[in-house]
Amino acid sequence: MLSVINLTKKFGDFTAVDNLNFKVERGEIFGLLGENGAGKTTTLRMLATMLKPTSGTAVMGKYDINNEPEKVRETIGILFGGESGLYDRLTAAENISYFAELNDMDRKSIKERIDFLAKSFGMEEYLNKRASKLSKGMKQKVAFARAIVHNPDIMLFDEPTSGLDVGAIRNVHDFILDCKKQGKTVVFSSHSMSEVEKLCDKVGIIHKGKLKDTGSIDELKRKYENDSLEEIFMRLVGDMNEG
Amino acid sequence: MKARHVWIVFKKEVKDIIRDKRTVITNIVIPMILIPLINILVGGGVEKLQRDIEENITITLSETSRTDEIKNLVENEIFKDKPNIRLVDTDNPIDAVRDADVRLVLDFDSDYKQKLTEEKPFVIKLMYDKSSTKSEAAVSIVSQAINEYNMRLVAQRLTQRNIDLEILEPARVEPVNVAKEGQGGNMVLMMTLPMIIAILVVVGGIPAATDLVAGEKERNTFEPLLTTKPDRASILMGKYLTVTLFSFVSIVAIGMGFVIGYIINPNSITMGTGEQLTGASIPPLALVLSILITVILGMMFAGIQIALSAYARSFKEAQTYLSFLIFAAMIPAYATMFTQPADIKVYVFLIPILNTISAFKMVLGGVIDYTSLLVALVSSIIYLAITLAITASMFNKEKVLFRS
Ligand SMILES: Nc1ncnc2c1ncn2[C@@H]1O[C@H](COP(=O)(O)OP(=O)(O)O)[C@@H](O)[C@H]1O
Numbered sequence A: 001m002l003s004v005i006n007l008t009k010k011f012g013d014f015t016a017v018d019n020l021n022f023k024v025e026r027g028e029i030f031g032l033l034g035e036n037g038a039g040k041t042t043t044l045r046m047l048a049t050m051l052k053p054t055s056g057t058a059v060m061g062k063y064d065i066n067n068e069p070e071k072v073r074e075t076i077g078i079l080f081g082g083e084s085g086l087y088d089r090l091t092a093a094e095n096i097s098y099f100a101e102l103n104d105m106d107r108k109s110i111k112e113r114i115d116f117l118a119k120s121f122g123m124e125e126y127l128n129k130r131a132s133k134l135s136k137g138m139k140q141k142v143a144f145a146r147a148i149v150h151n152p153d154i155m156l157f158d159e160p161t162s163g164l165d166v167g168a169i170r171n172v173h174d175f176i177l178d179c180k181k182q183g184k185t186v187v188f189s190s191h192s193m194s195e196v197e198k199l200c201d202k203v204g205i206i207h208k209g210k211l212k213d214t215g216s217i218d219e220l221k222r223k224y225e226n227d228s229l230e231e232i233f234m235r236l237v238g239d240m241n242e243g
Numbered sequence B: 001m002k003a004r005h006v007w008i009v010f011k012k013e014v015k016d017i018i019r020d021k022r023t024v025i026t027n028i029v030i031p032m033i034l035i036p037l038i039n040i041l042v043g044g045g046v047e048k049l050q051r052d053i054e055e056n057i058t059i060t061l062s063e064t065s066r067t068d069e070i071k072n073l074v075e076n077e078i079f080k081d082k083p084n085i086r087l088v089d090t091d092n093p094i095d096a097v098r099d100a101d102v103r104l105v106l107d108f109d110s111d112y113k114q115k116l117t118e119e120k121p122f123v124i125k126l127m128y129d130k131s132s133t134k135s136e137a138a139v140s141i142v143s144q145a146i147n148e149y150n151m152r153l154v155a156q157r158l159t160q161r162n163i164d165l166e167i168l169e170p171a172r173v174e175p176v177n178v179a180k181e182g183q184g185g186n187m188v189l190m191m192t193l194p195m196i197i198a199i200l201v202v203v204g205g206i207p208a209a210t211d212l213v214a215g216e217k218e219r220n221t222f223e224p225l226l227t228t229k230p231d232r233a234s235i236l237m238g239k240y241l242t243v244t245l246f247s248f249v250s251i252v253a254i255g256m257g258f259v260i261g262y263i264i265n266p267n268s269i270t271m272g273t274g275e276q277l278t279g280a281s282i283p284p285l286a287l288v289l290s291i292l293i294t295v296i297l298g299m300m301f302a303g304i305q306i307a308l309s310a311y312a313r314s315f316k317e318a319q320t321y322l323s324f325l326i327f328a329a330m331i332p333a334y335a336t337m338f339t340q341p342a343d344i345k346v347y348v349f350l351i352p353i354l355n356t357i358s359a360f361k362m363v364l365g366g367v368i369d370y371t372s373l374l375v376a377l378v379s380s381i382i383y384l385a386i387t388l389a390i391t392a393s394m395f396n397k398e399k400v401l402f403r404s
């Protein structure tokens, strides 16, 4: 469903992402685990076609990020960062439908889709209220709805829980699991071991732009003969620091 | 770039901005109300001041000059056909001037009568208060009236001696106005309107530009937007067109303001100076060229604004960068406020902002040089192309767009 091939990004002389390779199957959740500055955001931005890779590529569903960025964007939905931004002066429905329109949905399907999402997220009450009038929790739901309004096959989350309180973090986790349930392929980045352990089918440990190791959590635990993801992580990162 | 996507972005941005009451008030409502208000207030004030100065000039005599003879001379000889100059009685003439009860005190030489019969000059002192505009203005009006009295007296004396009056005028001055019709008119408009137009066009898009890129980055809506289907060029174009639109919204509002002011009080448009707005004297081609130059200036600055807004690290930083543009517009605008259209050098038309101001000065002044207008037009188009290329490259520079 999603394969990353020799993906590399340099900013000037600095290599932010160094020759990344991994695959994610349909309906899987892939966690990109790494410290601050490891290259998670840069990787996800390349997958989302915001940044052009210096070399290498990725195939998202059927489309190559270098050759068909528009098709790729149609295939993906993103949620970057914890606090989700909305247009304050637009209503919840307008916020969602703007992104639907941009993704070339027609009027009728936009309406149906918004009705459906409003029901499933419980947003009917405030669908026509301006975003500035909504509570944090309501805004979060609108942002979720906006991210999947065009029913993308692949979802990209970049540290979606950073800076959020416990309740909001739970909502994000539920949303990610929901996406999986709907058969979407999910890539999400985090620096929290427990989060990754809770949600992911597979993890990739990224450090200083390099993918240190990748596999299912069980595989990694077996491979490193250790039951703690945190210790595995520290070992991989430590190795890296020595080398 | 797809027109459909550009339109979706444009539509949304306009809707979004129009819902911002502050922008609507500063960009549309204020110019529409302020212009007629200023014109009517200033205009009304100027008219009234003019009337006050010229009408109802009260004068009085100094204590030593307060004789029936002098009163008679003043009322029935010197100012006999000056109904606007009126002699009044006061107890303390000097205090009366200082208190603005009268404009002037006239003080005659004590031996004036003897000198008058001997045909020797005598002195009339005009005592005025320099701190009062009306008192000061009365000096020249009253002096003028006394001059006319002098001339009448001289004529009388020469006639008695059988001397032709022409002896008084060895050379006669005759000014002839060779200006084409309409030239030199609309002085007030020529000074203010080009300046207002240039400033508004340069400044008008600032709130929109700040909000549309830097604001979007700050709100965390920029990344989701960039990952929707449209390519970056479409998104940029939609935003660019929105900023361009708002660059001109204020101008249109100002124009409506002038119209409203004109309907309320036709004199207000030239601020009560009594000059007539001679629409017929404006050549349509020059006007069209000037409007074109203005539109291009607006488009160019919309590009600059978007580029700066994209370059800024934060909303605050964008506001700072963009506020420099206000100075960029104000300085040349004020510096050339008093420049006369005929004095403008051709090279000035190569300079953005100044070219627009100069073009409108020409049009309003009626002194039109088509070479200059063409220079302005062609150079503007070149600047616009350069600016848009820079803006587009800014929007594709990852370092700029995604720096944190
Ligand atoms: N636009 C950019 N220009 C230059 N350097 C960048 C840019 N974006 C990220 N970097 C650098 O690349 C490295 C990886 O950053 P990032 O992908 O944001 O890491 P993470 O998301 O894992 O914290 C960091 O050292 C960061 O400073």
Ligand SMILES: [Mg+2]
Residues within 6 Å of the ligand: A037, A040, A041, A042, A159
């Ligand atoms: Mg990051």
